[in-house]
Amino acid sequence: MAETVFKQDPHKVRDKREKNLEVAIGREVRSFRHQRDMTVAELSEKTGLSMGMLSKIENGNISPSLNTLQMLASALSVPLTSFFRRFEEKRDAVHVKNGEAVEISRAGTRAGHQYNLLGHIGSNNSGVVMEPYLITLSETSDVFPTFQHEGIELLYILEGEVRYRHGDTLYDLKPGDSFFFDADAPHGPEELIELPTKFLSIITYPQSS
Incomplete structure (x- = not known):
């Protein structure tokens, strides 16, 4: 009997990775905004971006352009690279099977x-x-x-x-x-x-x- 090989669709893998990046960027933007005790309205005023756009960025619903990230970095007084700091970090997990603790x-x-x-x-x-x-x-x-x-x-x-x-x-x-x-x-x-x-x-x- 022939072995069935399951392959991941490279387009789906890429889409998932891009979505994870958008979510990671959004979390960092929200985190920095909270650290500075800044409302979405205040960040909107400093960057010129609409509150709706900022909401979509923070929720990971859109992929912000480099120019948009530069405006956010300037308004939040952080390096642009700080928005990506957690995306590539290794996340550990431990699976202990029954009887192997x-x-x-x-x-x-x-x-x-x-x-x-x-x-x-x-x-x-x-x-x-x-x-x-x-x-x-x-x-x-x-x-x-x-x-x-x-x-x-x-x-x-x-x-x-x-x-x-x-x-x-x-x-x-x-x-x-x-x-x-x-x-x-x-x-x-x-x-x-x-x-x-x-x-x-x-x-x-x-x-x-």
Whole structure:
């Protein structure tokens, strides 16, 4: 049986790339305008471009000419090349298949809590680090309600039941419950009610930390 080969239409690929460029330029124009606390009307007055035209540019609906970009760059006091700065940047993604999450050592492992890291991206342009974990508590796990670390944390309970402390308050968490909190306060499982307990833990904190 002959193998079927699927080929992308080069015109569609080009059109998609051009559309992505228009969207990237529009986002930068809007971002610079907001940074300067400038309204669309004010930018229109400085450039001579209509507000409708500026709206289409910011929404990525049209491809602005070089002359138009030069007027925008002058009005916003930025280099023309700054409108393209994010278009060619590499954007990372991580796909962790079922059963392939890496088990790591973290503060809670000393209490018998199993941590599986679900993905990690190093340096990025968001300024925020996110650490997603699948945590498993079993018969061998200890209660440990005094975790403290920077950032904020979200828990989502998948199975089991745990009484969880945050500061001076206790929360009974069951499957389907979520818990979002400031991680700088003492927190952690106070009582393991139904085992095994599995939950997602997503921690975020500033990248500079």
